[in-house]
Amino acid sequence: MNRVTWASKAIKQLRKLNKPDQNTIYDAVSELATMPDSRNVKALTNHQFQYRLRVGNYRVFFDFDGTLHIVQIEEVKKRDERTY
Numbered sequence: 605m606n607r608v609t610w611a612s613k614a615i616k617q618l619r620k621l622n623k624p625d626q627n628t629i630y631d632a633v634s635e636l637a638t639m640p641d642s643r644n645v646k647a648l649t650n651h652q653f654q655y656r657l658r659v660g661n662y663r664v665f666f667d668f669d670g671t672l673h674i675v676q677i678e679e680v681k682k683r684d685e686r687t688y
Contacts, residue, residue, distance in 0.1 A: 610677045
């Protein structure tokens with residue numbers, strides 16, 4: 605079981621969203637505790653962060669340290685042409 609932590613930037617981005625989207629994203633992120641067996645996760649190459657989680661029209665970018673069992677949520681962004 606992994607521990608999921610949130611960067612302050614990600615918390616601010618999440619708070620700007622409407623309540624139903626916040627709840628959906630928070631529920632999806634809580635499933636990352638079972639990483640690497642999580643769904644809708646893709647490893648990224650040539651990107652600032654290691655992984656992304658797809659949640660509807662939103663993308664959650666995060667890093668995963670398998671040895672320490674920590675998932676660090678870095679950013680929450682609406683998917684558009686500037687997301688990546």
